[in-house]
Amino acid sequence: MFRFCFLLFLLLAPATLSELCNPQDKNVLLKIKKDLNNPYLLASWKSNTDCCDWYTVTCDSTTNRINSLTIFSGQLSAQIPTSVGDLPYLEKLEFRELSDLTGPIQPTIAKLTNLNFLRLKNTNISGPVPNFLAQLKKLTFLDLSFNDLTGTIPSALSQFPNLNALHLDGNKLTGPIPDSFGFFNKVPDLYLSHNQLSGKIPVSLGNLKLTVIDLSWNKLEGDASFLLGPSLTTQIIDVSRNLLQFDLSNVKFTNSLTSLDLSHNSIFGSLPAGLTALNLQYLNVSYNSLCGQIPVGGKLQSFTIYEYFHNKCLCGSPLPSC
Structure with missing residues (x-):
């Protein structure tokens, strides 16, 4: 009887036993999906699957924490979710080729202190280029090109210690x-x-x-x-x-x-x-x-x-x- 129950457990809960994704990161990603109005682009993001296997997401091979999030070329109508700032191990964040992505660059991005690659390109995000981006001291690549950003260029952007490329082209x-x-x-x-x-x-x-x-x-x-x-x-x-x-x-x-x-x-x-x-x-x-x-x-x-x-x-x- 015990053997039968154990086999039944294995059949019913394979995802739980094999899942690598950190539960906290998984909850944040599901919140991001909801805030983006559940686009078809993120159809693979399902609560009963391992988020390390989800499309557009990468996990660190050692810690299994989410270290990369790249959302591009999909149909979604929303703003950048504030919840992206709750992925503390994120090293790469990318939203591009999204004509219906609007609103400002969210201040919560400044919480991503491990970020070394940030690309927000070919969208309709608007507002100023924010000073708080200069807090991301590990950035080596910053691309904010071809959006609807307005205002002046912050002088604080010169404070990046390791920046290899700065793209502000194609704005206003x-x-x-x-x-x-x-x-x-x-x-x-x-x-x-x-x-x-x-x-x-x-x-x-x-x-x-x-x-x-x-x-x-x-x-x-x-x-x-x-x-x-x-x-x-x-x-x-x-x-x-x-x-x-x-x-x-x-x-x-x-x-x-x-x-x-x-x-x-x-x-x-x-x-x-x-x-x-x-x-x-x-x-x-x-x-x-x-x-x-x-x-x-x-x-x-x-x-x-x-x-x-x-x-x-x-x-x-x-x-x-x-």
Whole structure:
């Protein structure tokens, strides 16, 4: 009789015996599902199954605590649930490709002190970029691109000690680039394009050993030549489609530069001969006020007329002869 009862118990409760997921984490995930209005995307999230096996969720192999939550490309109409802040072991949090995700960036995210990867991308979340994100000292990657975020960029974002990449592109951010961005402890790839940023680019950015800086499609003005200097390590620079105005004639370039887009500004002067020494894979200086002959050599003649045209009096191959 005892053997029969034991076998019956095994048949009725297999999930309980084999489940790895922490019960507290499981309850939080079920709350998140409810707050997201039980979307079909999370159909695998069932109370009678192991949450370490659920879609979009990852458990740590040692502690079995939830360390990753990635929700993307699904039909859901809600705000980011405040309960995401109750997953204390979370290292990666991602909400992306969710056009009906609205509301602000929840303050409870600041409780996730183990977070090193945060991506909230291609949604309709709105409101400001919050200062409290700077409390996440372990972040190495922050992507808030292509949302409806407004207001100015908080200077506190420069306080991340280990950030490798900062994406704020594709929002409705206004005001200047904070001068504090020239003082990152570890210099991230910087993506601020497709906003409404204005004013001058902080000269402090010229102190950074950047790899990528994209400031295109804004309303920035003044001089950007200090971003090109020979002591820098920048590989990709895009400051196109701004209101920049400076003389390019005597600018010295970093040898690390592989891609340079200065198009759609009011840059004047001539193209420096130093461009011929660079291993450029891409160059665009169109729609400016440049004059004189395009230097011969390097990669400069490998680009098409479209990378040079609509200047004041630029000439020479690949444009018509001077």
